[in-house]
Each structure stands twice: as C-alpha cells, then as structure tokens.
Amino acid sequence: MRHIISILLENEPGALSRVSGLFSARGYNIESLTVAPTEDATLSRMTIVTSGSDDVIEQITKQLNKLIEVVKVVDLSDGAHIERELMLVKVRAAGKDREEMKRMAEIFRGRIIDVTDKSYTIELTGEGSKLDAFLLAVEPGLILETVRTGASGIGRGERVLRV
Amino acid sequence: MDRIATDVMELSGAEIVVRCLQEEKVEFVYGYPGGAVLYLYDELAKQDRVKHILVRHEQAAVHAADGYARSCQRPGVALVTSGPGVTNAVTGIATAYMDSIPMVIITGQVPTHAIGQDAFQEVDTVGITRPCVKHNFLVKDVRELAATIRKAFVIAATGRPGPVLVDIPKDVTTARTVFAYPQDVPMRSYSPVSRGHSGQIRKAVQMLLEARRPMIYTGGGVVLGEASPELTRLVRELGFPCTNTLMGLGGYPATDRQFVGMLGMHGTYEANMAMQHCDVLLAVGARFDDRVIGNPQHFHQEERRIIHIDIDPSSISKRVKVDVPIVGGVKEVLAEMLAQLAAGGERPDAAALADWWKQIEAWRSRDCLRYDRSSPVIKPQSVIEALYRVTNGDAYVTSDVGQHQMWAAQFYKFDQPRRWINSGGLGTMGFGLPSAMGVQLAHRDATVACVTGEASIQMCIQELSTCRQYRLPIKVVMLNNRYMGMVRQWQEFFHGNRHAESYMDALPDFVRLAEAYGHVGMRIENPADVEGALREAFAMKDRLVFMDFITDETENVFPMVPGGKGLSEMILV
Numbered sequence: 001m002r003h004i005i006s007i008l009l010e011n012e013p014g015a016l017s018r019v020s021g022l023f024s025a026r027g028y029n030i031e032s033l034t035v036a037p038t039e040d041a042t043l044s045r046m047t048i049v050t051s052g053s054d055d056v057i058e059q060i061t062k063q064l065n066k067l068i069e070v071v072k073v074v075d076l077s078d079g080a081h082i083e084r085e086l087m088l089v090k091v092r093a094a095g096k097d098r099e100e101m102k103r104m105a106e107i108f109r110g111r112i113i114d115v116t117d118k119s120y121t122i123e124l125t126g127e128g129s130k131l132d133a134f135l136l137a138v139e140p141g142l143i144l145e146t147v148r149t150g151a152s153g154i155g156r157g158e159r160v161l162r163v
Numbered sequence: 164m165d166r167i168a169t170d171v172m173e174l175s176g177a178e179i180v181v182r183c184l185q186e187e188k189v190e191f192v193y194g195y196p197g198g199a200v201l202y203l204y205d206e207l208a209k210q211d212r213v214k215h216i217l218v219r220h221e222q223a224a225v226h227a228a229d230g231y232a233r234s235c236q237r238p239g240v241a242l243v244t245s246g247p248g249v250t251n252a253v254t255g256i257a258t259a260y261m262d263s264i265p266m267v268i269i270t271g272q273v274p275t276h277a278i279g280q281d282a283f284q285e286v287d288t289v290g291i292t293r294p295c296v297k298h299n300f301l302v303k304d305v306r307e308l309a310a311t312i313r314k315a316f317v318i319a320a321t322g323r324p325g326p327v328l329v330d331i332p333k334d335v336t337t338a339r340t341v342f343a344y345p346q347d348v349p350m351r352s353y354s355p356v357s358r359g360h361s362g363q364i365r366k367a368v369q370m371l372l373e374a375r376r377p378m379i380y381t382g383g384g385v386v387l388g389e390a391s392p393e394l395t396r397l398v399r400e401l402g403f404p405c406t407n408t409l410m411g412l413g414g415y416p417a418t419d420r421q422f423v424g425m426l427g428m429h430g431t432y433e434a435n436m437a438m439q440h441c442d443v444l445l446a447v448g449a450r451f452d453d454r455v456i457g458n459p460q461h462f463h464q465e466e467r468r469i470i471h472i473d474i475d476p477s478s479i480s481k482r483v484k485v486d487v488p489i490v491g492g493v494k495e496v497l498a499e500m501l502a503q504l505a506a507g508g509e510r511p512d513a514a515a516l517a518d519w520w521k522q523i524e525a526w527r528s529r530d531c532l533r534y535d536r537s538s539p540v541i542k543p544q545s546v547i548e549a550l551y552r553v554t555n556g557d558a559y560v561t562s563d564v565g566q567h568q569m570w571a572a573q574f575y576k577f578d579q580p581r582r583w584i585n586s587g588g589l590g591t592m593g594f595g596l597p598s599a600m601g602v603q604l605a606h607r608d609a610t611v612a613c614v615t616g617e618a619s620i621q622m623c624i625q626e627l628s629t630c631r632q633y634r635l636p637i638k639v640v641m642l643n644n645r646y647m648g649m650v651r652q653w654q655e656f657f658h659g660n661r662h663a664e665s666y667m668d669a670l671p672d673f674v675r676l677a678e679a680y681g682h683v684g685m686r687i688e689n690p691a692d693v694e695g696a697l698r699e700a701f702a703m704k705d706r707l708v709f710m711d712f713i714t715d716e717t718e719n720v721f722p723m724v725p726g727g728k729g730l731s732e733m734i735l736v
Contacts, residue, residue: 010352014289014301025294055480062477068298068318071352163351 002031003057003077004153006161007046010069011037018067019046028052028060032085032150043071043163047152071163080156086123087131088113090145093120097142108134119144127151176305176336177202180269183312184213186344189240191216191231191604192269193224197244198284199271202336207242216604216633219625221248223597225255226623229264230598233584234559235605236389238265238319245271246284249291254591256326257295261588262410263387265324267315268296274334275303288330297325305338314348322355323475324387355474359491359499367445367470367487368503374443375515376522377403380426382455383410383587384448384473384493386580391415393497394447400504402516404523406434408449410587413577418556423523424532427455428724429569432531435722435730437523439465446471448493451483452588453726459483461729472496531722531735532573541690543567543642543714546697547574550612550640553697558610559584559602563595563619566648567641569720571614593622596639600626603635610638610701617643617667617711627680630707638700639709641673644716652719656734657726677709688713 009015016035023030031049038045050060057075064073076083093101094117105112105122108130114121124131128151135143155161174182180203184192193216196204207215218224221243228239239259243252249270259266273282289299298318300311308331315327371377379401385394391414398405398421405415406426415422424431426438438444438456444467449455456462459482471478471485472493479488489496534544547570550558560575561584562568568585577583584602586594599613620641630637642648650665674684683706687696693712700708722733 014293017290018293021293055484059477059481066475066477068350068353 001053001057002049002051003075004081004083004151005048005050005061005064006074006076006153007048007064007070008038008072008161008163009044009046009067010071011042011044012069015044015069016046018069019048019064022063022067023050026059026063028056034150034152040163047150049151072161074155074161076153076155079159081153082156083127083151083153084125085128085131085151086125086149087134088121088123088147089134089143090119090121091138092118092142092144094118101138101142104134104138108137110134172341173339174342175202175206175339176308176331177206179305179308179340179342180312180331180336181206181210181213182342183309183344184240185210187316189213191601192240192242193218193227193231193601194242195221195224195244195248197248197271199245199273199333200242200336202333203242203269203271203331215242216600216629218597218629220623221251222255222593223600223623223626223629225252225259225266225268226591226594226597227601227604228266228268229255229259230561230584230601231605232259232264232266232601233598234581234602236581238267238316239601240267240269242269243271244284245273245288246286248284249286249288253292253295254593256292256328258586258589258591258594259326260295260297262383262586263324264326265319266326267312267319268326268328270328270330272301272330272332275332276334278332288328292328295326296328299328299330301330301332302335303332305335305340308335308340309342309344310348313345314350317348318353356490357492357495359472359489359496361499363487363489364496364499365503367489368500368507370443370468370470370487371401371403371445372509372511374403374441374511376440376442376519377401377445377511377516378437378441378443379403379405379445379447380408380438380449381405381411381414381447382408382449385411385414388448388474388493390448390494390497391580393494393501397497397501397504400501401511403511404437404520406430406438408455408587409572409585411449412572412583413580416578417576418578423527425572426730428457429573429720429722430724431573432529432722432733432735433523433526435724435733436526439729439731442467444469447497448473450478450481453482456483457724457728457730457732461732464729529735533736534718538690538715540715541687541693541712543570543644543712543718544574545690546640546642546693546712546714547571547614549694549697550614551575553694553701554610554612558582558612559599559606561585561595561599561602561611561613563615563622564590564592565616565619566644566652566718566720567614567616567619569649570642592619595619596623596626596630596637599637600629600633600635603637604633612638612640614640614642616648617641617645617670617673618647624676627677627682627707627709631681634705635707636703636705637707639707640697641709641711642714643670643673643711644714644718645670646716649720655719656723673709673711677707682707682709684709684711686711686713
C-alpha cells in the first residue's frame with residue numbers, strides 16, 4: 001500500500017543521504033522524496049512517498065526513528081491529510097495547439113509561466129493523480145519536457161508536526 | 164596580560180582530542196599512524212594516561228578495540244589515518260556494528276580545503292562508513308571538536324550500543340580554540356528509553372504464568388545490557404528452560420540444568436525442539452535472525468505467543484510477529500518482571516511444567532553433541548573440552564569464524580557473560596587474534612584463549628608481532644584440519660561434495676612461524692597429547708603459545724539446520 005511519511009530532521013550535511021541510504025540498503029521503495037528547511041533553519045522537513053505491506057511500513061518508520069539526526073517521523077496516511085505536488089511542463093504551442101493548450105491549462109487551474117512563439121511552460125499543482133490526468137489529457141506528441149517535485153504532505157486540522 | 168592568559172588556554176585540535184580521551188578515561192587507543200593523524204600521534208606521545216597500542220593492520224586496531232569493549236563494558240577506541248587507514252578499518256567497524264559493540268573510531272582526513280579534490284589518501288569516510296556505524300561525524304570546525312567527541316561517546320554507549328566514527332581533517336588538528344569538555348550534550352533527536360512499559364510487563368508476566376510449555380531465549384542484549392543476574396534470577400524463579408544465542412552465551416550459566424544449550428543453525432537438539440514447540444516464548448535482547456530461527460514460515464507453523472524485550476524497537480516484529488512487545492533496557496525490564504512476580508505471588512502450573520521438562524529431557528537424552536571419543540586422530544571437539552577443563556571454565560575465549568567457532572560455542576561452557584568473544588553477526592574471519600589482544604590488555608592477568616582455524620588465523624596473523632611488542636600471553640588454540648572447514652561442510656552437504664577452493668594448500672609451518680615472531684610454537688598430532696599440551700601451554704603465564712592441533716579433516720558440526728529449513732529439521736549425527 002502507498003504511504004506518505006513526513007520526517008523532521010536536523011538540517012545538517014549528510015542527513016539526506018542517511019535517509020536515502022537507509023531505503024536503498026534495506027530494499028525499501030522511494031516513489032518520491034522532497035526536502036527543504038523549515039521556518040526553523042536548524043530543521044528540515046522531508047516527505048517520502050513509499051509503498052509496502054504494513055510490516056514493511058512499520059520497519060521503515062522504526063528504522064527512520066533510529067537515525068540519530070531524525071527528530072520526528074509521522075505516517076500521514078494514518079490520518080486525514082493533504083498532499084500537493086508541483087509540476088512544470090513545457091508543451092508545444094504552435095498553430096491550432098496554441099489556443100487548445102491555454103484552455104487545457106485553465107481547465108486544470110494551471111498557470112502559463114513562460115511563453116515563446118512555439119511553446120508554453122505551464123505550472124500545475126495538485127495531487128499526483130491530477131498531474132497524471134493532465135499529462136493524459138494532452139496529446140503525447142505535444143509534451144516537450146516535464147519536471148515534478150514529488151508530493152509534499154501535511155496533516156489536516158490542528159494536528160501539527162513540530163519539535 | 165589577559166590576552167596571554169586566554170592564549171594559554173587555547174589548545175590545538177590534536178591536544179583537544181587527547182584531552183577528550185583523557186576525560187573519557189580511555190585506557191587504550193588501538194591504532195596505526197599516517198599522514199593525516201600525525202599531529203594527533205604527536206600529542207598522544209607527549210602523555211601517558213592514554214596508552215596507544217600499535218597494531219600491524221588497521222582491521223586489527225578496530226577488532227582489538229572491539230574485544231576490549233566486549234570484555235569490559237566500556238567503549239573501545241581506535242585511531243586510524245585517512246584513505247586506506249579507513250578502508251582497512253571498515254571490516255572491523257562493520258563487525259562491531261552487527262554485534263552492537265560500543266566503540267569510538269577516530270579517523271584522520273585530508274585538510275578541509277582538500278576535501279573533494281581527490282587528494283592523496285582521501286576517501287569519503289563518512290560516506291563509506293555510513294551504513295555500518297550507529298552514527299558518524301565530520302568535524303570541520305575545531306570549536307565543535309570536543310562536543311562532537313563527547314557526543315560520539317554518549318551515542319556509542321547508550322541505547323542499543325554501536326560504533327561511532329569521528330572524522331577529523333588534518334587542519335582541524337592544528338587549529339586552536341579554548342578547550343572545555345561538556346558532560347551534557349543534549350540531542351533533541353536522540354533519547355533512548357530504558358524503562359519498559361509497566362502495563363506491557365504485567366501482560367508479559369501473566370502470559371508467562373499461564374504457559375504450559377514455556378521457553379526463554381536470550382541474546383547478546385543480555386550481555387551488553389549487563390542483565391545476566393536478573394535473567395538468571397527470573398529463569399530460576401520460574402523454573403523454565405533457557406537457551407542462549409551465539410551472541411548471548413554466558414548470559415545464563417551454561418552449567419546450570421535449566422540451560423538447554425545454544426540454539427540455532429548449530430544449536431542443540433533440545434534447544435531447537437523446545438524453541439519450535441513452546442507455547443509461550445520470552446525473547447530477551449535477541450533478534451530472531453536467520454541463523455537462529457531458520458525459516459520464519461516454518462517457525463510460524465507452530466502456534467505460540469511471543470513476548471519480546473529489546474531496547475531497539477526496530478528489532479521487534481522485524482522477522483517474527485510479536486504478541487507483547489516491550490521496548491526498554493533488558494536489565495530494567497527483567498528487574499520489573501521479577502518485582503511484579505514477587506508482588507503477585509503466583510507461580511506457573513507445576514504439573515504442566517513437569518511434563519514439559521520430561522519432554523525436554525527426552526530430547527536432551529539424544530545427546531546431539533556426541534562424537535567419536537576413541538578416534539585415532541584428534542577430534543576438534545575434544546580440544547575444546549580439554550581447553551574447558553584446563554582453564555577451569557574461567558578463560559576469556561575469543562574465536563574466529565567457522566567450524567572451530569561453533570565447536571567452541573557448543574563445548575566451552577560459559578558461566579559468565581563477556582567471556583565469549585566472537586563475531587556473530589558479520590562472521591568476520593580474522594577477528595579472533597586481534598580481539599584477544601584487546602581482551603588481554605583489558606585483563607592483564609586473565610587467561611585468554613583464541614580458538615581459531617588455520618584459514619581464519621591467516622587473515623590477521625601479522626598481529627603476532629603486536630602480541631610480541633606488548634608481551635600479550637594469549638594462547639592460540641588452532642584447530643588445523645587443512646580445510647576451510649565450514650565451507651567444506653556446506654560443499655559436502657549442498658554442493659555434491661565438490662571441494663571448490665576450500666582446501667588450504669601450502670600452509671606455513673605454524674610452529675616455526677610463531678617462533679619467528681618470538682613466541683612459543685607447539686604442534687599436537689596425537690589425541691593422547693591434547694590435554695597435556697594445553698596444560699603445558701597455559702602454565703607459561705608470560706608467553707604467547709601458538710598451538711597447532713592437527714585435527715580430523717572430515718569432522719563436521721552437528722546438529723545443523725540447513726539454510727532455509729525450519730528449526731526442527733536438523734541434520735543430526
């Protein structure tokens with residue numbers, strides 16, 4: 001099953017490789033991983049999307065907690081939560097496709113952030129499934145380049161993850 | 164004048180490292196010098212509170228620190244230079260990591276400005292060692308040096324222990340700052356538990372009292388956690404059978420009737436059968452690894468309830484689902500169990516227990532460790548039995564890896580913890596002799612035996628030179644069967660008896676080799692001479708004696724649970 005795990009860790013060199021090394025050494029999946037410093041610059045917040053049986057997920061959270069630089073670990077999938085991912089996609093936008101692409105961006109509540117006479121670069125955010133849907137909706141030959149951040153997640157309501 | 168006073172207080176990084184080691188009351192640093200650690204060595208040589216032991220290969224430095232730590236409950240310390248110093252040390256570090264041994268490894272690094280330039284003797288030390296340390300640090304600022312070293316000692320020795328590495332670039336050893344050694348180094352991300360959950364402990368005690376076929380299975384955690392007295396009291400109080408893992412030997416006295424021997428791949432018939440057929444299992448400081456329970460599916464075929472005490476939550480329900488997990492220090496948890504048991508006043512069902520013991524005694528009567536005692540060639544088992552008699556069961560015994568290791572574990576009855584020193588997790592050939600050096604240095608007057616084979620010993624044989632330099636009177640008991648015995652055994656059982664590269668050709672004359680290093684060498688070829696030779700050797704209190712026992716080259720280790728099989732599917736003699 002797919003799980004989305006949030007981690008607070010010391011913002012120190014090497015901390016990221018400890019986490020990624022743990023996943024590769026123990027054969028766990030990483031579907032996506034995002035990380036950046038928090039409002040407290042000594043801490044980083046990481047979101048990992050992974051998949052595995054309940055036993056594997058239990059081991060993943062235990063092993064993460066064992067890392068000295070990891071301060072807190074929460075499996076967001078245990079409760080209501082929000083996930084967002086950012087995608088930048090460069091599409092061919094010439095001739096009849098130009099208007100169509102603009103419409104597609106609007107339908108998906110995307111924004112066109114860069115324009116040439118032959119292309120648009122569109123910014124889209126949403127759950128991963130929405131970004132997938134956009135890519136399916138556009139004719140494959142028109143997609144020139146995509147870049148996705150992977151999911152970031154946060155718990156719903158007043159539940160917070162902090163030190 | 165003020166400024167001069169401040170200047171006087173400033174120390175170089177190298178001085179700070181040595182001061183830190185003094186503050187930690189480190190007795191020995193095992194190491195090997197090189198370019199990146201020259202300033203450190205310069206400072207070490209200016210004092211005599213911390214003694215440096217010069218090994219002949221960095222792997223041995225770490226194994227020696229490891230043997231020291233295993234035998235005396237204090238972190239071992241190793242010091243090596245950058246690059247090849249580090250890569251040579253990695254085997255030792257991984258060995259300590261797999262067996263959760265507290266250790267601090269200080270490594271030299273190229274100067275900070277050269278890091279990443281592929282400088283001479285540069286490797287990414289924190290990167291290379293990351294998967295086999297509890298934690299590691301690269302210190303780039305001398306002002307962080309003392310606190311980092313303190314953290315390293317704290318992390319290494321608390322919670323589930325393990326090796327911690329501190330990588331120090333050469334320019335940090337010359338940079339200067341004011342020295343202050345902090346006792347407290349708070350880490351918001353590191354706070355190991357010690358007390359177990361009382362409610363869980365209550366549940367566990369209840370479950371133990373309801374058991375009809377109980378079993379207590381304990382591992383290295385009992386040794387590391389100093390919980391042997393509590394465990395012994397609990398086992399006796401309950402009247403239950405107890406087995407130890409390879410790492411846990413000595414945690415419960417082996418000569419006690421309630422001890423059913425080691426379990427696992429080469430465990431006793433009675434231990435493995437009781438493990439498989441018990442209805443309540445108490446696991447203490449053990450981790451259900453593949454060499455212990457064999458195939459987990461097969462283990463699950465029998466219904467039983469499992470209580471698991473461990474300081475590391477990730478060891479619980481990793482390979483085997485557990486009914487009552489208790490995270491905590493084994494010593495604290497066992498003490499609370501004893502207290503609850505005393506307060507409750509209940510006792511297990513005596514009739515059920517008597518039936519269970521009858522069954523266990525029936526298993527025990529198969530005498531699964533028997534061997535041919537009238538053989539005209541020396542049986543390796545008989546050497547260990549004689550070693551046990553000659554040392555009155557009171558020696559520190561280190562071992563290498565292979566058949567000799569299993570025979571030592573099966574036939575030397577350890578009544579105390581920290582007497583059996585071996586590489587259980589990683590299975591590192593070459594561990595025996597250097598770890599014996601660490602043990603002998605920690606216990607100068609104790610009897611230290613290194614049980615080894617002619618294959619393993621050659622992986623760190625250069626340390627005979629270190630033993631000579633420091634006059635370490637280790638007794639090397641080598642079971643020489645001219646084969647990598649355990650490899651040969653597997654080839655016999657599982658590879659059509661084809662001995663691919665497992666024959667040790669062109670062996671040296673070990674007696675003359677030992678003599679060349681300045682030691683006493685002995686060769687024993689006749690079964691009648693075994694005990695006499697051992698007595699003669701152990702009587703030489705101030706000499707290293709290297710005993711080359713020419714043993715039966717066909718002997719195998721039994722019982723054996725073949726890989727992938729279940730605990731009750733043993734091959735017996």
